[in-house]
Amino acid sequence: MASLTLLAPFLVLLAGSAAAKSCTDFIIPVDILSRQGLFKKVPLETNLDVTAFAQELLRNGQNYTATLLEDYQTLKGSYKISAKFCHPEGGIGESVVQLLSHGIGFDKAYWDLPYNDYSNSYTDAALKEGYSVLAIDRLGIGMSSHGDPFNEIQAQAEVEALNAVTTKLRKGEVPEIGHSFAKVIHVGHSFGSIQSLWLSALYPNNTDGLVLTGWAATGDFTSVFWAGWNMHSARLNQPLRFGNASSSGLLNTYSAWKAGDALIKGIQMVLNKLGVGLSPDTIWEDIATTEVSNLIRGYNETTTPLDYASGYVSWSDFTANQFCFLHKGHYDLGLGLFSEANKQPMTVGEALTIGSFPQRSSFSGPVLVFTGREDLPFCGGDCLATGTNATSIPAGAKALFPKATPFEAYIQPDTAHGINAHYNATGAYQVINSWLGAHGLGA
Numbered sequence: 511m512a513s514l515t516l517l518a519p520f521l522v523l524l525a526g527s528a529a530a531k532s533c534t535d536f537i538i539p540v541d542i543l544s545r546q547g548l549f550k551k552v553p554l555e556t557n558l559d560v561t562a563f564a565q566e567l568l569r570n571g572q573n574y575t576a577t578l579l580e581d582y583q584t585l586k587g588s589y590k591i592s593a594k595f596c597h598p599e600g601g602i603g604e605s606v607v608q609l610l611s612h613g614i615g616f617d618k619a620y621w622d623l624p625y626n627d628y629s630n631s632y633t634d635a636a637l638k639e640g641y642s643v644l645a646i647d648r649l650g651i652g653m654s655s656h657g658d659p660f661n662e663i664q665a666q667a668e669v670e671a672l673n674a675v676t677t678k679l680r681k682g683e684v685p686e687i688g689h690s691f692a693k694v695i696h697v698g699h700s701f702g703s704i705q706s707l708w709l710s711a712l713y714p715n716n717t718d719g720l721v722l723t724g725w726a727a728t729g730d731f732t733s734v735f736w737a738g739w740n741m742h743s744a745r746l747n748q749p750l751r752f753g754n755a756s757s758s759g760l761l762n763t764y765s766a767w768k769a770g771d772a773l774i775k776g777i778q779m780v781l782n783k784l785g786v787g788l789s790p791d792t793i794w795e796d797i798a799t800t801e802v803s804n805l806i807r808g809y810n811e812t813t814t815p816l817d818y819a820s821g822y823v824s825w826s827d828f829t830a831n832q833f834c835f836l837h838k839g840h841y842d843l844g845l846g847l848f849s850e851a852n853k854q855p856m857t858v859g860e861a862l863t864i865g866s867f868p869q870r871s872s873f874s875g876p877v878l879v880f881t882g883r884e885d886l887p888f889c890g891g892d893c894l895a896t897g898t899n900a901t902s903i904p905a906g907a908k909a910l911f912p913k914a915t916p917f918e919a920y921i922q923p924d925t926a927h928g929i930n931a932h933y934n935a936t937g938a939y940q941v942i943n944s945w946l947g948a949h950g951l952g953a
């Protein structure tokens with residue numbers, strides 16, 4: 511049973527605290543041209559509309575991408591990519607940069623989690639090895655330009671944006687950085703891995719190495735993943751943060767909530783007034799692990815709400831988060847709750863195009879696939895249960911990279927999809943950065 515002390519991380523996450531760090535945040539403008547789908551739009555205003563979309567997406571025998579595809583289009587546009595650049599002190603780290611692309615449900619903070627004084631920061635581990643890193647919010651997400659969730663923010667457009675950022679890094683065209691890089695290594699997580707591999711297939715000369723974390727080439731477990739995801743409208747899921755609802759009324763009404771665990775006490779008080787007597791444990795379970803925490807998320811913030819359009823969707827709550835991303839007993843609950851509070855949505859256009867990545871890349875440099883053994887979306891919960899003599903499910907991705915030298919698949923124990931939230935995340939970072947150093951991609 512959850513004790514009152516477990517309320518602490520929940521309250522900390524609401525506060526959204528963050529320590530200062532010597533990295534810079536800025537916007538990288540990109541112009542892109544993307545050949546992509548033109549989809550028939552279906553209603554996505556309510557949670558039940560969104561559920562119907564998920565039902566069609568998973569319907570046996572139907573390819574919903576093909577059902578909705580009316581035509582192809584060439585999307586042409588100028589967009590803003592929000593980036594965070596970090597580099598080691600002392601004039602090192604100027605020749606090799608790791609370009610970090612987050613997965614679904616996260617933003618660039620995935621790579622530099624402020625939780626617990628940055629104990630699970632991939633960025634810190636890479637900087638220690640002498641790398642510079644640039645983490646971006648993928649096009650459409652977070653502080654990068656948002657767009658039409660059907661026909662603008664699709665996988666292909668994001669790959670083009672990633673490629674444009676890569677070229678600017680290589681040529682020294684990011685004024686906030688002020689110099690070029692000889693090598694750009696693409697490090698992705700999940701959908702970010704798919705986009706990195708996609709870039710390597712379209713523009714093999716624009717990458718020097720791939721690290722594809724939280725990924726395998728199979729789509730066998732996609733339905734289980736989406737089902738457990740329990741797709742809801744982002745605007746309705748976190749109305750104060752993802753929508754445009756104002757929290758000022760709430761803050762005025764419940765000003766007592768601003769202090770410490772008064773939030774839980776306040777809710778308990780309201781419930782008691784209604785004649786509902788619930789223990790703190792029950793209230794904790796019902797708030798922290800369910801959509802109730804999402805309903806109030808952002809109430810204590812002064813930042814501008816993200817105001818995503820309908821058609822941006824999110825998983826329902828922290829139980830879905832664990833189902834899809836976390837291995838119980840092997841992740842820090844506080845960090846898990848932090849990830850729920852700070853999650854990001856995705857677009858239905860992404861859901862319709864994520865599976866369209868090229869089945870072959872002619873990239874001939876080093877490729878590391880790095881996936882947690884208990885990964886659900888790509889391994890069905892066990893990357894070693896191949897049912898064949900293959901060493902692992904991620905090892906099967908070798909077929910997409912016939913020229914990669916070397917290709918390696920590494921399975922991280924006691925870790926599910928959201929690698930960075932697990933206890934042994936730093937063990938993972940060590941393997942990745944040593945591997946790069948051992949294969950000609952040292953800083």
Ligand SMILES: *[C@@H]1O[C@H](CO)[C@@H](O)[C@H](O)[C@H]1NC(C)=O
Nearest residue numbers: 521524525767768769770810
């Ligand atoms: C609300 O925000 C303030 C200022 O950031 C913080 O000190 C306080 O702890 C927060 N309260 C809760 C309940 O999150």
Ligand SMILES: *[C@@H]1O[C@H](CO)[C@@H](O)[C@H](O)[C@H]1NC(C)=O
Nearest residue numbers: 573574575576577579865866
């Ligand atoms: C589904 O349809 C799209 C659009 O026609 C196509 O690109 C994709 O390959 C199809 N997917 C499968 C699994 O057949």
Ligand SMILES: *[C@@H]1O[C@H](CO)[C@@H](O)[C@H](O)[C@H]1NC(C)=O
Nearest residue numbers: 710711712713714715716872
């Ligand atoms: C990559 O570079 C090689 C050698 O310069 C060139 O032959 C090839 O066309 C380039 N490939 C792409 C996709 O630009």
Ligand SMILES: *[C@@H]1O[C@H](CO)[C@@H](O)[C@H](O)[C@H]1NC(C)=O
Nearest residue numbers: 753754755756817818819820
């Ligand atoms: C909030 O968003 C809704 C739906 O997009 C819109 O109709 C409404 O005008 C917006 N309200 C404000 C205050 O921006």
Ligand SMILES: *[C@@H]1O[C@H](CO)[C@@H](O)[C@H](O)[C@H]1NC(C)=O
Nearest residue numbers: 896897898899900901902905
């Ligand atoms: C797996 O088994 C097949 C035959 O069933 C064999 O041809 C292949 O070499 C084996 N692969 C490995 C890695 O042992």
Ligand SMILES: *[C@@H]1O[C@H](CO)[C@@H](O)[C@H](O)[C@H]1NC(C)=O
Nearest residue numbers: 921922923924934937938941
């Ligand atoms: C942590 O991960 C590293 C790299 O995979 C591994 O060598 C180590 O055994 C792991 N530690 C634990 C306690 O599982």
